[in-house]
């Protein structure tokens with residue numbers, strides 16, 4: 222392969238071939254339990270959110286300054302031998318890793334990313350954008366992308382975005398169903414619990430990089446307390462995995478609340494997150510916790526089937542700028558198209 226696109230698409234005017242284009246997709250994720258401690262060796266449980274998709278469009282690029290700006294809400298980057306300085310983004314690093322593996326380091330590719338995932342809200346936007354971008358570039362150059370290569374490329378980008386990335390985001394944004402992730406390996410996890418999940422956006426962006434670094438400092442400062450926290454996290458994740466597969470919603474909710482206490486101890490909760498957790502509890506949720514890196518971002522609540530609308534309303538009344546509901550029933554089927562997370566009414570800050 223010499224880096225040249227292998228396909229041409231013919232426009233209505235058969236004499237004028239359209240430039241080759243590659244397209245790739247991915248989606249958001251939510252972590253049920255195990256964020257942060259997963260960076261330090263525990264397992265974590267996560268599920269995909271296909272209702273928050275990302276689409277990337279790749280075209281052959283040229284080095285030098287970029288001539289156009291992507292539409293609002295979207296972003297655009299050049300990857301490869303661009304001649305551009307500046308800090309590399311996660312998606313760009315992921316694409317450059319793919320080009321390197323394909324022996325195409327001399328290529329320049331122009332990628333537009335259309336991301337419907339709210340950025341910096343713990344929903345995996347950086348990994349999802351990287352996954353969609355690598356798939357688009359593979360499509361452009363007619364490359365067959367196996368799951369391990371795709372994961373590795375996204376992980377390269379995630380190391381830039383998180384400082385030190387466990388791989389949970391890269392796994393979950395590429396997964397078709399809920400996963401139990403442990404030390405680089407994801408396996409599907411069965412769900413029989415009869416409950417719904419409500420995700421509430423605090424409206425506050427949180428930096429994963431800063432949160433991961435802060436947790437590392439907290440753990441390093443007190444190794445004995447670190448061992449206790451990681452041991453307790455391991456217990457909670459293990460019991461939650463069993464509760465999920467054996468259908469114990471109340472116990473799962475209690476594990477989420479206990480895990481939230483650990484995350485607060487690690488310093489990544491905020492008064493706004495705490496207020497949303499309390500609001501979800503007061504509205505009858507089995508449990509609630511932050512999801513993702515924290516320092517802002519989103520809260521995840523587990524509710525009895527049918528009570529999600531009341532919990533969503535309580536979360537919005539307590540300051541959430543928007544909420545989404547995911548039915549556990551939709552998570553039971555691994556097919557991406559059957560995993561539904563529906564946006565609830567939006568409010569604006």
Ligand code: PMV
Pocket residue numbers: 255256257258259260342343344345346383385386387388389390429433512513514515518
């Ligand atoms: O907030 P997010 O979507 O970037 O989630 C990060 C999950 C962490 O456990 C905090 C970091 C990691 O790499 O596992």
